[in-house]
Amino acid sequence: MTEKQAAVVRLRQVRKVYGTGPAAVTALDGVTIDFPAGSFTAVMGPSGSGKSTLLQMAAGLDHPTAGEVSIGGVRLAELSETRLTRFRRDRLGFVFQSFNLLPFLDAELNVALPLLLAGRRPGRAAVTAALAAVGLADRLRHRPAELSGGQQQRVALARALVTGPDVLFADEPTGALDSATGRQVLALLRKAADEHGQTIVLVTHDPVAAGYADRVVFLRDGRVVGDLVDPTPVAVADRMTALEAGPGGVGEAGPMRAGEAESR
Numbered sequence: 001m002t003e004k005q006a007a008v009v010r011l012r013q014v015r016k017v018y019g020t021g022p023a024a025v026t027a028l029d030g031v032t033i034d035f036p037a038g039s040f041t042a043v044m045g046p047s048g049s050g051k052s053t054l055l056q057m058a059a060g061l062d063h064p065t066a067g068e069v070s071i072g073g074v075r076l077a078e079l080s081e082t083r084l085t086r087f088r089r090d091r092l093g094f095v096f097q098s099f100n101l102l103p104f105l106d107a108e109l110n111v112a113l114p115l116l117l118a119g120r121r122p123g124r125a126a127v128t129a130a131l132a133a134v135g136l137a138d139r140l141r142h143r144p145a146e147l148s149g150g151q152q153q154r155v156a157l158a159r160a161l162v163t164g165p166d167v168l169f170a171d172e173p174t175g176a177l178d179s180a181t182g183r184q185v186l187a188l189l190r191k192a193a194d195e196h197g198q199t200i201v202l203v204t205h206d207p208v209a210a211g212y213a214d215r216v217v218f219l220r221d222g223r224v225v226g227d228l229v230d231p232t233p234v235a236v237a238d239r240m241t242a243l244e245a246g247p248g249g250v251g252e253a254g255p256m257r258a259g260e261a262e263s264r
């Protein structure tokens with residue numbers, strides 16, 4: 001992997017409105033949050049609460065309607081489209097629920113692709129090391145169709161990590177995997193933060209997945225409504241139940257406040 005700098009991802013009063021007029025949807029309603037350098041944060045919330053939108057804004061995949069996003073001190077709004085594309089390619093990694101591998105390329109070439117696209121000569125050792133790191137050193141010649149879902153997701157993770165990104169954005173990366181395979185992928189995300197200082201932002205519905213993070217941030221109706229530090233799956237599931245019950249149904253825990261968890 002190449003040298004990288006630890007990078008904080010910073011959102012300030014980020015709003016995202018899709019569409020206009022009566023059909024407009026406010027997906028994010030003034031989100032201010034930091035994802036500290038080298039931290040692993042899970043983003044959770046009911047369906048439609050704005051998790052994927054938050055990830056898209058934070059990763060510069062789409063532009064906010066208002067507010068500001070910076071990564072490692074670079075304000076994304078100040079970059080031209082070309083520079084933003086290059087910034088994403090050089091500094092960020094992405095993993096999605098659908099693995100998005102190219103079906104006609106084997107594992108090795110799928111992993112080499114981001115280096116080729118960046119105009120870097122894909123050193124065979126770097127590509128092999130990335131696949132070995134996800135436990136697939138013996139699958140270099142296999143195409144996606146010849147790999148299990150978990151193996152495909154691990155190839156996708158190797159592809160995301162081969163460039164040595166400062167920040168890795170993962171949207172439901174374990175959504176299509178069984179729990180044992182999902183845990184392997186989550187352990188690799190944990191390792192990326194612990195051993196390589198990479199900043200991990202994980203969108204998930206799964207309290208077990210969120211339990212791998214340092215902190216869980218909860219969204220509802222496009223707003224941050226609370227967080228949980230050193231989360232356990234049980235504590236996360238409790239919060240989710242309260243959130244999904246709606247504002248009037250938060251139960252004994254009472255309404256959540258941002259930062260509440262730290263004071264406990």
Ligand SMILES: Nc1ncnc2c1ncn2[C@@H]1O[C@H](COP(=O)(O)OP(=O)(O)OP(=O)(O)O)[C@@H](O)[C@H]1O
Pocket residue numbers: 018019025026027045046047048049050051052053054
């Ligand atoms: N491209 C789009 N155009 C219009 N509305 C959108 C678009 N993307 C998202 N939305 C709307 O914005 C809101 C937030 O969507 P988002 O996908 O961010 O939520 P989510 O929390 O990730 O949901 P889920 O858990 O179901 O994936 C929803 O009401 C959704 O319908």
